[in-house]
Amino acid sequence: MHRIIVLGSANMDLTVTVPRIPKPGETVSGNGFRTVPGGKGANQAVAAARLGGRPMFAARIGNDLFGENILKAFAKEEMDYSFVRQDPEIPTGVALISVDSHAENAISVAPGANKKVSMSDIDELMQFVSKDTYFLLQLEIPLEVAEYAIKCASSKGAKVILNPAPAAMIDDSYYKYLFLITPNEHECEFITGVHIENGEDALEAAGIFIKKGVENVIITCGSKGSVVCGSGISSIVPALDVEAVDTTGAGDTFNGALVVALSEGGSLMDSVLFATRASSISVTRHGAQTSIPMRNEM
Ligand code: ATP
Ligand code: RIB
Numbered sequence: 001m002h003r004i005i006v007l008g009s010a011n012m013d014l015t016v017t018v019p020r021i022p023k024p025g026e027t028v029s030g031n032g033f034r035t036v037p038g039g040k041g042a043n044q045a046v047a048a049a050r051l052g053g054r055p056m057f058a059a060r061i062g063n064d065l066f067g068e069n070i071l072k073a074f075a076k077e078e079m080d081y082s083f084v085r086q087d088p089e090i091p092t093g094v095a096l097i098s099v100d101s102h103a104e105n106a107i108s109v110a111p112g113a114n115k116k117v118s119m120s121d122i123d124e125l126m127q128f129v130s131k132d133t134y135f136l137l138q139l140e141i142p143l144e145v146a147e148y149a150i151k152c153a154s155s156k157g158a159k160v161i162l163n164p165a166p167a168a169m170i171d172d173s174y175y176k177y178l179f180l181i182t183p184n185e186h187e188c189e190f191i192t193g194v195h196i197e198n199g200e201d202a203l204e205a206a207g208i209f210i211k212k213g214v215e216n217v218i219i220t221c222g223s224k225g226s227v228v229c230g231s232g233i234s235s236i237v238p239a240l241d242v243e244a245v246d247t248t249g250a251g252d253t254f255n256g257a258l259v260v261a262l263s264e265g266g267s268l269m270d271s272v273l274f275a276t277r278a279s280s281i282s283v284t285r286h287g288a289q290t291s292i293p294m295r296n297e298m
Helices: 040-050 065-075 112-116 119-128 143-155 172-177 185-192 199-212 250-263 268-282
Strands: 003-007 011-017 033-038 056-062 080-087 093-099 105-110 133-137 159-162 216-220 226-230 233-237
Touching: 003 040, 003 119, 003 143, 003 250, 011 065, 033 040, 033 065, 040 056, 040 065, 040 133, 040 250, 056 065, 056 112, 056 119, 065 080, 080 112, 080 119, 093 112, 119 143, 133 143, 133 250, 143 159, 143 172, 159 250, 172 199, 185 199, 185 216, 199 216, 199 226, 199 233, 216 250, 216 268, 226 268, 233 268, 250 268
Parallel strands: 003 056, 003 133, 011 093, 056 080, 133 159
Antiparallel strands: 011 033, 093 105, 216 226, 226 233
């Protein structure tokens, strides 16, 4: 079995359920409020932990109440969070989330301490990375630090998985270090310029990533499922038909589950099926980390 290391963000999510997402300048009365630990990196690490991957998670949070509550939540998970540093100068990241009656969301993030993840953090983290590591990261930390981490982890022989969320443009020279990239449709369009309406569009966009040097591509498309491309495969995997109440963290659950299945030696296709099942469970529940399933629910 491979070791899993997740590098990324940790936020406190302040979520209001609303009948519809407010338009600019509009106030909409909601009917529920939750404070739930989130952040793309933390969600992916927690998903990997609940699904049996025993990951290590590296991040920065503030030395404040939200930070303390995040650490208390991590203490209940089967993961090594000794590399989650409490920054003395800057608050924990916060995400303001509106979830509408169709389970869709709008998210505004104040990155706080996530912005302080540094190259020297990466240098230190590299002592744990080897050719037996799956190294999973997103883009909610400084872009140049994410790029540096991709290059360092790859040079140690690790299999690097980039979930390019939120959408940002890494330099073209880093794609060749990626074992796998996992954008959603919007991130994919932002990076490749291909507007995805159907499977053919997704395969065209995946081809662009492969030309840039990425080994494997998975494009997640919400309730439509995902498109998998690489290692001799090119396939569309439908989502499961479930009643979604909140899709916050669906992509994170997908990525966390995916890396667990891969680390256990699963094929790319089998790992996508496992990730599809895990994320379909998560959308039937509210919140980010509160919605992530345990292995025995799978
Ligand atoms: P988020 O940013 O909300 O965490 P995302 O945009 O990164 O998510 P999506 O493409 O929306 O990721 O979803 C990831 C996976 O979750 C999909 O490929 C699918 O398997 C599952 N999923 C998402 N929404 C639904 C839904 N409404 N019904 C069933 N499965 C879903
Ligand atoms: O992907 C969902 C996550 O995005 C939320 O938990 C929020 O914190 C933002 O980072």
